[in-house]
Structure formats: C-alpha cells, structure tokens
Amino acid sequence: MPKVSEEYKKKRKEEILEIASRIFIEKGFEETTMTDIVEASQLSRGGVYKYFSSTDEMFKEIVKKYDQQRDVNIEKIIAESETAWQAIEEFLDRSEKNLINSGLGFGIVQFEYTVNSCRKENRTAYLIKRFEEVIKNLGRLIENGVQTNEFKPIQPVNAIIMFIINVLDGILLFRMLSIGIVAPEEVYIKEQISGLKMYLKGVLQVSEIN
Helix, strand or coil, X not given: CCCCCHHHHHHHXXXXXXXXXXXXXXHCCCCCCHHHHHHHHXXXXXXXXXXXXXXXXXXXHHXXXXXXXXXXHHHHHHHHCCCHHHHHHHHHHHHHHHHHHCCCXXXXXXXXXXXXXXXXXXXXXHHHHHHHHHHHHHHHHHXXXXXXXXXXXXXXXXXXXXXXXXXXXXXXXXXXXXXXXXXXXXXXXXXHHHHHHHHHHHHCCCCCXX
C-alpha cells in the first residue's frame, strides 16, 4: 500500500472539518451524528474515523482554528493601530461587521455547544480552559493601553472583558432567537456596539492622546 503524505492527510482533515462545520450550522451540534458527516463526505466510515473519533473532537478542532485566527487578528490590530483605543475600536468594528454581514455562522454552534455542555462534566475542563484563553486574549487589548498609560480602568480588567463578552454574545443570542420575528436592523447591532464603546471609553478613562 502506498504511503500517504502528511500534506494529503492535512487536506483530507480540512475537507472533513469543512463538511462537519456546514452540517453543525445546518442541523445544530447536538443533532449532528458521525453518520451525517460520513454520508456527506462520501467517504467510508473508516475514512472519516481515521481522522476523527467523534463530532466532539471535530468541533474542538474547528474552534481551535477560529481561536487561532482571532488571536492573530488581535495581534495584528494592536500592531497596526496608532493607539490602544484605536485598537479596541477596530476590534469592535470588525465584531459589528461580522454580526451584521456574516449571519450566525459557526458562532451559533459554539453558543449552542457551550450552553448544552454546562451540565456535562466531561466537557467542563475544556470549557474552563477555553474561557480562560478568551479572557486572556481579549485582555491584551486593554493591557496594551494600561501599559502605555492610555487607560486607567476604574473597574477590574477582567470585569470589563466579561462585559464585552456578554454584550457580543448577547447580540448573537438575540439574533438567533429573533430569526423570522424581527428584521436584522431591528436588533440594533450598530447602536449596541456604539453603546459598548461609550461604556469602555468611560470605564477605561481613555486618555485624549488619540
């Protein structure tokens, strides 16, 4: 039997993950089975299980890629912004654009997975680790300004980060619940992001150097 190259394996894994991501979005994570993915991939059962043993493993691999890209984007935003406040505005502007133009996408799958996993002990360690990573990486946007004395937070940095997460996740959740009930513009995404910026400018006591 000919030896399969690492490049081939990587490409095959990416193809399976693309299919899994699409089905997770269409059916919901909990409703998706390995059989669904095997049939959609047109591979043999062994051809899929060779790379992934469960939908849970596929989900984590997909999220890992999204998280890596988010971290790269944050570093790039910080590097390209003249001030720490401009970096935060750019991050929020991109978040707003994604919430308006990209639909629910895989974000709603992550939301569903998190909510449904709260009572599943076998997923607790993963959720805690990922939450800590999100806090850490978003925190770089604020710590960037603290280190340059551009920000003088009047609340704990982690509390501020939690507020950012709650607003962005809250918008995503309402978008999910309001499909077919209200138009996207009636979710007032722009206005809510604008309100978040006002809160941040006040709680961070942003210096006027920008």
